[in-house]
Amino acid sequence: MKRRNFLKVTAATAAAATLGGCTREQIEGSKSIHVNRQRKVTLKLATSWPANFPIMGTGVDRFAKMVNEMSGGTLKIKVYPKNILVPALAVFDATSSGQIDAFHSGPYYWKGKDPAFALFSGAPLRMVASELNGWMNYGGGYDLWRELYAKYNLYPFIGGNTGVQMGGWFRKPIESLEDLKGLKMRIPGLGGEVMAKLGVNPILLPAGEIYTALERGTIDATEWVGPALDIRMGFYKVAKYYYTGWHEPGSILELTFNKTRFDSLGDEHKAIIRYASEAMSAQMYTEFMDQNARALKKLKNMNIQVLDFPKEIIEAAKRAMLEVAKSQSEKSADFKRVFHSMEEYYRLVKPWTDISEAKYLSIR
C-alpha cells in the first residue's frame, strides 16, 4: 500500500473510531497503528567527489539509502556531487552558513581555517583507522573535533576511512635520503610538510593535471590514495615504482552537518544519522580494502614494482614529523591540544596493536 493511501485509510478509521458506531475490529485496528512523530525532512548534502566516485562517493549514496530505508522515507538525504550546488572545496563554508545542510569530505582540506583540522584526518606515522576510531570514541577525539567545529556551527561524524594509503608513484627508485633532495612530488598536507623537511619540493596540483605532469616529468612523483583509486588515474603507465605508505596511515573522511539543522531534527532522525554514519564508515573501510586488493592484483600484471622506502628515510621522516608537530603547536594552541590528545591515545594503544594485529600479521 502506498503511504498516501494508507494515510487516507488511517484518517477514515480514526474518524470512525472517534465518531463511534465502529466495530471492535476497527478500534483495534486504529489502536495498533503507530503514528510516528517524525515529520518529513529533506537534507541537502554536497560532497567533494565527482558523481559516482568509487567508494568515497558511492558510499555516501549508500548512506542516503540507509537513512531513507530506516526512516521509512521520512528523512531524505539528497546527495550532490562536487560542483553541482557548490564547488568541491566550498562545502565546509556552504554547510557552515546553512546554504546546504551537510557535506562529505576530508578534514585536512580545512587546515587553512584551523591547523588542528588537519589532525582530524589522522597524522603521518601515527595511528591507523581502528586506533583513530578508538581515539575519537574513547580518547577524547570526538569531543575536541565537535568543540572546534562548533565554532563554525558544524557537527561532524566520521564518514569512512581510506585505510593505509600508499606512499606514491615514483619515476625513479628511491634508494637513500639523497635521492629525495630536490625531488618534485605532488603531496599535500602534513605528509608534504614532512617531505619538505627531507628535501622534497612538495607541489600542489589539481587532480586533473597530475597524470600529465608526471608523464612529462614536470613532477618526479605523486601520491594519491591506494590501488583502487590510483589505477583509475593511470599513474602506473608513467611511473613504475609504487612505494608503500607512511604519510596517511588511515585517513578519516568526514560527514558533517550544519549544527543548527542537525539539532532541529527529531530524536529518531538524529539516531538514524548517527548510526547510519557508523555503518557507512565501516562499509567504506571494508570496501577500500576489498577494492584495493582487487586493483593491486591487476597492477601486478602491469610491470610495476612495489617497494618500501629505505629505513633511513622512514627514521628521518619520524624525526621530521615531530619537528612539524612542534612548529605547528607553537603557532596554534588548537593544534597543540589536539596533537597532545592523539599522542596520549597513541601511547596507550600502540603496545596493544604491537602484540596483537602487528605481531599476528608478521607471523601468519
Place this chain on the structure above:
Amino acid sequence: MKRRNFLKVTAATAAAATLGGCTREQIEGSKSIHVNRQRKVTLKLATSWPANFPIMGTGVDRFAKMVNEMSGGTLKIKVYPKNILVPALAVFDATSSGQIDAFHSGPYYWKGKDPAFALFSGAPLRMVASELNGWMNYGGGYDLWRELYAKYNLYPFIGGNTGVQMGGWFRKPIESLEDLKGLKMRIPGLGGEVMAKLGVNPILLPAGEIYTALERGTIDATEWVGPALDIRMGFYKVAKYYYTGWHEPGSILELTFNKTRFDSLGDEHKAIIRYASEAMSAQMYTEFMDQNARALKKLKNMNIQVLDFPKEIIEAAKRAMLEVAKSQSEKSADFKRVFHSMEEYYRLVKPWTDISEAKYLSIR
C-alpha cells in the same frame, strides 16, 4: 507530547479533515503528519553471556538501544543474558524453533550441528577482522552463512569481532615444539585441533573452573580472549607467561534471527536491524581494542611476561592447520565449500594487507 496523546490529536485532526469544516491550517497539519506503517514489535533476544558482560554483552544492550532510538520505540529488543530464558548454548536451538526471536553468540559453538559453522568465526592463522568483513560482504561469505543457517530457519548478521585474540596463559615458558608435548591446555575449536596435532592435550572446561584448574596445575595453560576479558579471570596470578595470538586472529560474533520472524518484519525494521548490527559490530571491535589496550597496561604492572611462540611452533601450526582443514573437508562437504571460499578470498586480500596494514605497522 506523549505518543498516546499524539495519536488522539491525529485522529481528531484526521476526523476534522475528513468531515470538512476545518481550517486550512488543520489540513496542512494533518498532511504533514507522517503515518508510519510499522506496528509495534518486541523481539526476545538471548545471549550466551552473563548480565553486563563487558563489550560482548554491553554491546548487545547498545544494539537494543540503537534499534529503539531509530525506530522511535516501535521496535523493542528485549535482551536476556544467558540462563534467564534459555541456557547459554541453547540459544541456537531456541531461536531456530521460534521459542525466542534472536540470539547473540559465536558461530563456533555450533560446529556439532555442522563443522562448517566453526569457520564463520574465522580460522586459525588466516584472516583478521577486516579481511573477514571483506569475505562476508564481497567474497561470498554472507551468502554461504545464510544458505547454511537457512536450514535451521536462521538469518545471521555479523555481531562484532574480538580482534586478534591472545595465544593464552602458560605456567611455564614454551621454548620449542618439544615443550608442547603432553601439555594440558584449555583450548576449544579449530585452534584446539591444531594444538592437538602439535602434541597438546586440549581440555574443555567451563569458564568457572578454569582458574582453579590452572592454579592447581590440573591444566598447564589456557587461552581465553584478550587482556580486557582475561584480566577479570585473574589468570595473571597463577600463570606468568602470556603468549601472543595465532589461533583466533579475529573471531566473528553473531547476531542471528529466526528467519520467519525476521522476514515478517516491515522494511523499516529490517533496515534498522541490518544497519544497527553493522554499527554495533564496528563499535564492539573498537571497544575491544580500547579495553584491551587499557588492560594490557595494567597487566604489565603485574609481573607477567608477554612472549611470542617460537617460529618452529608457528610453522608447525600452519602445517597442522592445513591437515585439520583437509580432514574436516573430507568429512563435511559444507566445511570444504566454506573453507575453499575463505581461502580464495584470503589469497586475494593478503597481498594487499601485507603491503598496507602489515607493512606500515612494522615500520611506524
